[in-house]
Amino acid sequence: MPMTIPTLCGGGASPTSGDMEDVFSSQWEDASVRHAFIRKVYSILTAQLAFTFSVVAVFTYVEEVKKFVINYPGVYWASLVLYFMVYCILLCCKGPRRRFPWNFVLLGVFTLALSYLAGAISSYYETKAVLLAMGITAVVCVAVTVFCFQTKVDFTSCGGLLCIAAILLMIIGIVTAVVLSFQYVAWLHMLYAAIGAVVYTLFLVYNTQLLIGNRELSISPEEYIYGALALYVDIVHIFMFILQVSGAATE
Template sequence: MSSKVDNPPAYEDALQDPKYEPTQLQHGSSDAPPPSYSPGPGMYPGPPGYWGQAGMWAAPGLSPSGMPTTIPTLSASMTATNPREMEGFLSTQWESTSVRHAFIRKVYLILAAQLTVTFSVVAVFTFVEPVKMFVIRYPGIYWASLVVYFVVYCILICCKEPRRRFPWNLVLLGVFTVALSYMSGTISSYYETKAVLLAMGITALVCVTVTVFCFQTKVDFTSCGGFLCIAAILLIIIGMVTSIVLAFHYVPWLHMLYAAIGAIVYTLFLVYNTQLLIGNRELAISPEEYVYGALSLYIDIVHIFLFILQISGSATD
């Protein structure tokens, strides 16, 4: 055993007299040298007699005075040196509510101009008797407008993105509006004035109701795209069957049933396209595709009017 003099000094004595050196161990002593009093990794030099973990007094990023030594980033979970996360952050900021509202206003302004042109042309073909009789006498005018309608529609679907130098898509949209307006006017010329006015009123009521419903409901209709495609295919098949049956003068009321189904299908399409326009759903169109948004709503409204016109025309007869 070693004597008391050979033992290492107390911790307080070592702090008061740092030059104190313990006496050498006697020859043959088996006692190990005392451990060092320097703080280990992750320790901080706290008050005498106490050693604590780093983070209580000297945490990373804090100076001894307690002030942060690093500049905070935009988000607690995002560093300013990560370009991908910064890109996602800026894109979500771009897709803000104000941008979406401006996009909706632009689409409905274009749609209002289209509907004004369409129903003005319909009014001319309905109320001006010489024009009405000219269209009835030369039905080839209707088929020419139908061909222009399909050709311009396919071009607009393939060219959804806007041009920066010259808005060719807006020019095509104007041509498409005139073609579809002329086709609607030629169809309206075959019906009485009372039936046309009734169809206009019902179409306006349906469109206002659908728009208010889409802005208020929490039900997401954008996930029903597959169902709507199936409904459109069935509508085409029913239309073909109806045309064949009516050619042989069988079931004369079948065209009213077809018109009712068509009006319902295009009303569902109007709900679907309106929710794509609003956003905040499973699917949404980009704010840059304002021409495509106006085109979709315009086609739905005009087809609802034409189907309701067939029903009201048959009812007035």
């Protein structure tokens, strides 16, 4: 009797050899497309992170730049305003599908804005704290990537919980800012930064599993710029939150 494969034929008639070849060919093509998509995402992500941490190194190691940022706080506030402006523009341009050059222009402008913000924040911390934050961020990213490719737990179904966590993080941040404006409390600052690092690590797990494509939800292979941008935002925010923890610890 011919061998039946319920997972492929769904309990119907037994597939012929030609049908089986078409099925396995389709699966192989899907896997090849997904692997090419992942390579594109991580190639773009590597270029973004290399540029960002180069900017951070300039703000950290060049004493003239570091002192200028510290002496003129407007540089930091300008970087914050620029980041939010570019972020809002990016949200407005996300609806209609854009052509290839325009996507990369937006990606480059956003990378420049977030790199400027990360560099300005790094200027207020000691070099040891910045290097420690970079090392911990690298370890976290590698561990998350390995975990996502190995685990069978599906985090893509937890998008609602992550949105709630992001809202709670924003509320805690506002409360912390109000409290710290009256009196600096080191443990409160470290607690908020630690919670932020955990929340964005969960976002990194979620977005990484969206790239893999073998979960409940996945990103289309055409959206490789969005995939790289999502991972990039998560990693840089993890770095900035860990930097706050390491900076407060070294102080």
